[in-house]
Amino acid sequence: MTASSDDDDVLEIDEIDRRILEILANDPRSPYADIADELAEYDIELSSEGVRRRVTSLLENMTSFFLPRPERNSWEIVLVTARTADEANSKREVFEAMSNMDFWFVAEGFGTVDLYGIATAKSNTEIDELLVQMRALDSVTEIDYFIETDRAVNIRNYLPVY
Structure with a gap:
């Protein structure tokens, strides 16, 4: 992982x-040694210490974003979008x-919505209460809102490789 020569603030993720x-x-x-062994399956030779350095660097440059799997829990994950005056x-x-x-997550930006937030709720009743507060x-x-019922994650599409 390196910074771009044009812009030191750009995070570059390699293969x-x-x-x-x-x-x-x-x-x-996963222990670093196990990660190194798994990388070797892709012809990537890296010691466990090399893995540790890369993981440390990745974690210093990223935020954690943990999402419980909806099918494994008894609560709902809801995304609420808002347009403002x-x-x-x-x-x-x-x-x-x-x-x-x-x-637990609120974002402001621009586009077809002004803001969005993600919440975890025990029931649809709790979601309704949150929507009433928003309205x-x-x-x-x-x-608008969206209740997540399933998810597929492909980390290969999440971060660009330079």
């Missing part, structure tokens, strides 16, 4: 990093309000 991330995605507790500070007000609700915000003009 070795991606393979390590794939292994860790399947088993986050076209007024000064509307987006910021809603962002701050969502940050104080039961969302009660003066600056929210529209919300």
Whole structure:
């Protein structure tokens, strides 16, 4: 993993990093020696110490994002999107309000929605309560939601390899 020569803030993931991330995605507790052995199956020769250095560097440059598998748990994962009024500070007000609700992830950006949040709920009743809170915000003009029921993860498509 290196920084780009054009921009020191750009994280570049190579094929070795991606393979390590794939292994860790399947088993986050994999010992470095086991990771090195698995890498050897792809003709990547790296010592367990080399794996440790790469994992340390990857973890220093990334945030953890743990998502429970919906089919293995008795709770729901819901993604809620919001559009806000076209007024000064509307987006910021809603962002701050969502940050104080039961969302564990809130993002602000631009596109077809202004904000989105992800929450984990024990029941659809809890989701309904969260949606009522969202609809009660003066600056929210529209919300949509999506309850996750299944997921496929392909780490190879998650990060670009340079």
